[in-house]
Amino acid sequence: MQVGRIPFNQQIQNFESTVAQIAGSAGGTSAAASIVSRSIVFVGLGSNDYLNNYIMANYETRRHYTPQQFADLLVIQYASQLTRLFKAGARRFVVAGVGSMGCIPTILARSAEGRCSEEVDQLVAPFNAGVRGMLDGLNAGLPGATFTYLDNFRLFKLMLAHPASYGFDVVDRGCCGIGRNGGQMTCLPFMPPCADRERYLFWDAYHPTAAVNVIMARQAFDGASDVVSPVNVRRLAQL
Template sequence: MATLRPAPASMVVLCAVVVVGAVLVVAAEGGGIAPAAEGGGIAPAAEGGGIAPAAEGGGSEEAAASTGKAAMVPALFVFGDSLIDNGNNNNLASCLGCHWCHPSGHVQQLLQGVNFASAAAGILDESGGNFVGRIPFNQQIDNFEATVEQIAGAVGGKEAAASMVARSILFVGLGSNDYLNNYLMPNYNTRRRYTPRQFADLLADRYAAQLTRLYKAGARKFVVAGVGSMGCIPNVLAQSVESRCSPEVDALVVPFNANVRAMLGRLDGGGLPGASLVFLDNYGVFKAILGDPAAHGFAVVDRGCCGIGRNAGQVTCLPFMPPCDGRDRYVFWDAFHPTAAVNVLIAREAFYGGADVVSPINVRRLAAL
């Protein structure tokens, strides 16, 4: 089993999902992230550009104490890929590990949540295999099940642990690597075996089974993020002579997101009794940003802030490479990933947004259930 580390909020402004966790405890009136008007789509940045940063601090209890407010949920558990990985690949044979300091957590910190995400992970175990070392979603679930047992030992038994986990939020964001590092890779035969529709159906079926495993382990509150607009990432732009977005790549993402949304509706509608499942439309958020970047505080949409080659997207950011100036004005940090500024915007919309972004309820309402 891979060594896991608690996800301190001082790191997680890099990752939209974990920013959502920070918002849960610091974004009430007077502090934290400046809220969008609840119920109203993507909120542009204030005049002058930029996005208010998430407050830094420790886990949920520390963050709550620092603002004088009670935590809205006991913990946040995160599952996903390099969009939200905070260093779990460090001890694996991989070129994707982010070299954070060695973990120094103890079992009590598990009570604030754990980031299980792993760069190159996918819904399918074989996705991302070209990067050798990664923790696929199924193994992340194994680690969560083991963590629930550890929590039971820390809180006085299985009943107390079940109550704590049921009141916590699970954020799940996968699917990108099943396309970028599986379906679209020439060394995989996936495209020869499945049409785009068949592959989207396969992923949704596997995803439903995996979410059901989390439910059986005690989870009841889920936020599941759709895949963003992969057709406009710098790596894809760099493959076009005119650096244009690829409608063919986005055409793969649309049916997957539609399947996930429908699947969550079925599970929320009685498939998983007592569970609440929320869909976050990352694709819609990215399309809104790319459609009018200036209104959201961005100036550069067609290249990474740190990278090599055309669109700074042919080789991703490497150690000791100087990043761009004014990174908050960039949509993309490197060949594949958004900047912290985009992640904070996504987090804000997840927490306060209307049904056009997050449905059937937003994260703020989910936390209050």
């Protein structure tokens, strides 16, 4: 059985069902609300809307919407979805922006010179800015909720600019991939990965390695306000 991506609306429905199950086993809705309100919800989405839609040549989206218009559509839907999670009982949120995608292996592989694409990074800038503004609005408008923003775009740019400082020395190809920059086809079943994945920034044509995600998680937990704001995860857990 092959399982595809679960749309965010379905994930929210699953969350709502889980809250109802907690209520059934924990002694009612008040007990469930107390449990859920103390939990931290992490949400990170948007990259597939660009990689698998907006920048795809065979999609009409880019011909119908400017980058700002497309970002606005996504952010409006996003705000509605996060509000739905709030209504289901969630109160503490960590929301990650879209990371830098201009230097991922699949983008490098499309360039004859293997160059990063500043254009791709600029496409997602309106979305990230819109998400930050939207979260400010939700913080002001939803009583008892705290939405904190993780600027993983900035973090990833820092890793690309200073890879050795973060323990990386391979930043231009995937650890497991095929073709130019290991980015023309992603990692296939039974395909051996690179020998030392901890040295690689990218796991495959699209995704960062586990080592990158560990750095991101530590920054989310204890990072300063230029990375995670208005509060980091450690402070969020104490609210």
